[in-house]
Amino acid sequence: MRKHTKLLPARGMGLPLTFSLAVLLAGFYTLLCLWIQPNSLRSALSLFLAEPLLIVLNALPIGLLIVAFALLFANVFFSAALVGTLCGILSIANRIKIEVRNEPLFPRDLGLLKEATSAAGSYDIRFPWSAIAVVVISCALLVALGVFFRGRPLSPERPIWTRFLLRFLGAASTLGVLAGLIFTVYASNSLYNAFPVSNPYYVPSVFNELGFPYCFTHHFTTYTVDKPVGFSRAAAEAWDKGEQASGQGAPVNVIMVMNEAFSDVTDQPMFTYPAEENPLKNLHAIRESAHSVSGHVVVPGFAGGTANTEFDVLTGMQTNALSATTTSAFRAVNRNLDSLYRVFSADGYATSFLHPGDAWFYNRENVYDFFGAEEIEFAEDMQNLQYKGRWVTDDSLASLIEENFESAVSAGKPLFNYTTTIQNHMSYTTDKYGADYAYPPVQTSIPLSDEAKALLSVYIEGARDADAMLGRLTDYFAARSEPVMLVFLGDHLPYLGDNQLAYKELGINLTPEENGSAGFLKSYETPYVIWANDAAAQTLDWTATVAALDLPTDGTISASFLGATVLELTGRGNETPWFQFLNQLRRTAYPVVQKETVVLPDGTVTTLDALDQSGQELLSKWRCWSYYKLKYKDIS
Template structure:
C-alpha cells in the first residue's frame, strides 16, 4: 500500500514547481503583468518606459503592488499561475477601464469609482465608446494562457511542518502537508497586510508623488500616463478624502430631501462672475490713491447704488483654490468641511449634485458655465455636467480669443456673457450663467503681460521692496481690468429692458510671495497669526456686489426682497451661503429643501469657517467654546451644523439627483 501511495504521490505532483521555482515565476509574472498593464494605457509603452529609464523608482512602484497581489493569491490558490491569471485580469481590466475613461471623459479611474458601479452602468449607455478590442483580446488570451500553465504546473505548497522536518531531518513523507490552510491564510494575510501598509505610507506620500517629473502636474490623466497607472491608482487611495460625519444616518438624511416646488421664482436673468483673485486689497489704508488713480471706481460706485447688496464672502482658501470657491458657492456645501485633511472639492464630485444650475434649470432657465481655461483643469468638464449646467464653454470652444500676455482678457469674457444673454433672449428664456475668469491669475511678475509692458505706479505709505512693488503693480493692473469688466457689464445691463441680476466677486486673495512676503511688507494683518488679528478671517475675505438693473429691481420688489433676507449689517457671508441669498432674493424660497435649510442656517451664523463661527449679531464664536456651551441657541447651532455636514455627505455619496 505504501508503494502505491508513493506512486500516486509522484503521479499527482510530477509537474510541481519547487518553492524557488514558484518565487521566480512570481517575480517574472509581476514584471510581465506590469508591462501589460502599462501597454493598456492610452499612451505608447515605449514613451512610458523612456520616462521610467530616467526615474527608475517608478518601475518598483508600479510592479510592487502587482507582485504583492500575486503573492497573496498564490498562497491562497497554492498555484502561482492561477494567481497570475486573476491578478492579470483584474489589473489589466482596471488599466483598460482607465484608458476608456480617459478617452471618453478625460478623467482616469480612481479607487472611489468602485462605489459608483451603478452610475458606471448607466453612463456607458450615454457615450459613444470605442473599446480597445485588440488590447482586450490580448488580456483575455494572456489570462487563459496563465490558467493553462496553472493546470500543468501546480506549485509545491509551503508547509510549516515540512520546513520543520527539513530542519530536524525527519522523514518528509510522514509530514505530507496536505492542503496547508494555516500556511496559505497566513501567507495571504501577510502579503495583503504589507500592500495595505505601503498604500497608506509610501504610496500615500504627496512628497514622493510630486517629486517625479511630469509634463503637466495639473493634468491628472497625463500624470497617470507618465507615472504609470498601477502607481497612480494606489496613490489615489488616500487622496481627495470625504470624511463620514459622526452620527451620520443615511435614512435620516434621505428624509431631508423631500419637498420643494418648481416655478415659484421671478423670471430674472442671473449672471454670476467669479473674477480671478479679485479683491479690494488696494482699499487698505497703506495705499495712496487719487480719484483719477483709484483702481476700483466701478466697484465703489456700485456699492453706493440703491439696487446693490455688497459685502465680503469668506472663501475656502488663501491665495489659491479657485475651484473650491466655485464648489462652495454653487452647491452650498463647504470644501473645508469635507475632510480633516486638505482635499479638492471638484475631485470628490463623481455624481449628480444639487446646485444653483439645477434650481434655475428646473424653472426653465438657459443655464451655462464659461471659463477661458482648459476643460480638464479641476475636472470641470465633468463636474459642471454633474452640477446640471446645460451648456459648458471652455477656451477650446471659444472663437477669436483675446489675450493680454498669456491669459484671456476679462473684457473678452464680458463680451461672451453679453452674447450668451442675447442668445437666451432670442430663445425666450431667462439666463443663468456662471463665469470664472482667468486674466488676473498669478504669478504677478513683470513679464506677465509681455516684455516691455509698463504698469501704473503703486504708491504706499509702507516701505516695500522693489520685488513687492512690482508684484503689486502687476496685480493692480489686473484689478483695474476686472473693475472695467464690472463697469462694462453693469452699463450693458442697465440699458436692457429685461430684468437682470449681476453678482460679481473674487475667488481668493492674491498670492504676494512666499510666507505672505508682500502682505508683511504692507503691514497687513493677513501676514500675522489668526489669533493675533483684529479680523480673524481677513485672509479669506473677498468683496462681492449683487446688483439688479431697474427692470429686475421692479420685478423683485427690491426693498422688500432685500429686507426679507435678514443679512448681517456688514454683509459678510460664507461663500456657501451666497446661493441661498440669491434664491431667496429671486423668490425661490420653497423650491429646494437644501437651499431653504441653508437660508435658515445663515440666519443663525452667516459665517462658518473651519473652527470659527460669526453669529447674526456679529459676535465671533470659536468651535472650542461652542463645544462647551449648552444654552438653547448654542444647541440649535450645533444641531444645524451637524445636519449640514451629514446632508452634504449624503448628497456626495448617495443622493439620487436626476
C-alpha cells in the same frame, strides 16, 4: 482493487520558484498596464528608464497581490490569472474613461458601477479589443498552467488546517505590507510630485507618464470624503425629500461672475489713489447703488483654490468640511449633484458656464456636467478671444457673457450664467503682460521694497481690468429692458509673495494657518456685490427683498451661503429643502463657518468646540446632508 492514476499529474513548485515567477508575472502585467494606457509604451518606458524607482512603484502592488493570492491558493498561476485580469480590467476602464471623459480612473470610481453602467450608453465608447484579447488569453494560459503546476505544501507533515492557517497568515501579512505601503510610500505627495512630468496639472497626462498602477494606488488616499460622525442615510434621505416648489421664483436673468483673485486690498488706508484713479472705482460706485447689496464672502482657500470656491458657491457644501485631506473639491465630485444650475433649470432657464481656460483643469468639463449646466464653454470653444500677455482678458470675456445673454433672450428663456475669469491669475511678475508693458505706479503712503512694488503693480493692473469688466457689465445690463441680476465676487485673495511678503510690508496681518486668530478670517475674505438693473429691482421688490435676507451688518457670509442667498433674492429660497436649510442656517445660526472658526449673527467669533448642543447638531446636519449628496443621492 483497481487503482486510479492521474493522466496529467500536477507538479509542485517550491517557494523560491513561486516567488521568482511572481516577480516575472508582476513585470509582465506592469508592462501590459502601460501598454493599455492611451499613450505610447515607448514614451512611458523612456521615463521609467530615467526614473527607475517608477518601475518598482508600478510593479510592487501587482507583485504583492500575486504573492498574497499565491500563498492563499497554493498556486502562483491561478493567483496571477486573478490579479492580472483585475489589473487588465482596471487599465482598460482607465483608458476608456480618459478617452470618453478626459479623466483617469480613481479608486473612488469603483463604488459607482451602477452609475457608470447607466451612463455608458451616453458615450461613443471605442473598446480596445486588442487589449481585451491579450488580457483574456493571458488569463486562460495562466489558468491552464495552474492546472499542471502548483505550489508544494507548506510543512507537509502538519495537518491540513495548520497548513491552511500558515497560507492564510502569509497572505494576510503580504496584504498588510501592501496596505502599509499605500498609506505611507504611495500616499506621499512629495514623492508623487517629485517625478518630472510634462504638465503636473493635467491629471490624465500624469497617469500616462508615471504609470497607471502607481497613480491609481497613490490616489487611494487622495480626494477622499470623510463619513461624518452620526451619519444616517435614512435621515438624510428624509431631509432631502422635503417639500419641492419649483417655478415659484421670478424670471430674472442671473449672471454670476467669479473674478480671478479679485479683492479690495487697495481699499486699505495705506493706498492713496485719488478717486478718479482708484483701481476699484466701479465697485465703489455700484456698492452705493440703491439696487445693490455687498459685503465679503469667506472662501475655502488663501491665495489659491479657485474651483473650491466654485464648488462652495454653486452647491452650498463646504470644501473644507469634506475631508481632513481633501484639497480639491472638484476631484471629489463623481456623480450628479444638486446645484444652482439644477434649480434654475427646473424653472425653465437656459444655463451656462464660461471659463477661458482648459477644459481639463480641475476636471471642470466633467464637474459642470455633474452640476447640470446645459452649455459649458472653455477657451477652445470660444471665438475672437483677446489676450493681454498670455491671458484672456476680462473685457473679452465680458463680450462673451453679453453674447450668451442675447442668445438666451433670442430663445425666449431667462439665463443663469456662471463665469470664472482668468486674466488676473498669478504669477504677478513684471513680464506677465509682456516685457515692455508699463504698469501704473503703486500709490501708497508707506515705503515698499522693489519686490513688493512689482507684485502689487502687476496685480493691481489686473484688478483695474476686473473692475472695468464690472463697470462694463453693469452699464450693459442697465440699458436692457429685461430684468437682470449681476453677482460679482472674488475667488480668493491674491498671492503676493512668499510668506505674504507684500501684505506684511503693507501692514496687513494675514494668518491663514492660525485658526481663530485675528488675521485668520481676513485671509479668506473677498468682496462680492449683487446688483439689479431697474427691471429686476422692480420685479423683485428689491428693497424689501434685501431687507428680508437678514444679512449681517457688514454683509460677510461664507461662500457656501452665497448661492442660497441668490436663490432667495430671486424668490427661490424655498424651492428645495437643501437651499432652504442653508438660508435658515445662515440667517439664524452661523453666517460664517470657516474650518474650526464660527461667526454668530451678532458678529461674535467663536469656535466649533464652544457651540452648544443645538449648534453642534445644526452643523452636523449640514455635514451629513452634504455627505449624502456626494455619496448616495441619485439624480438622473
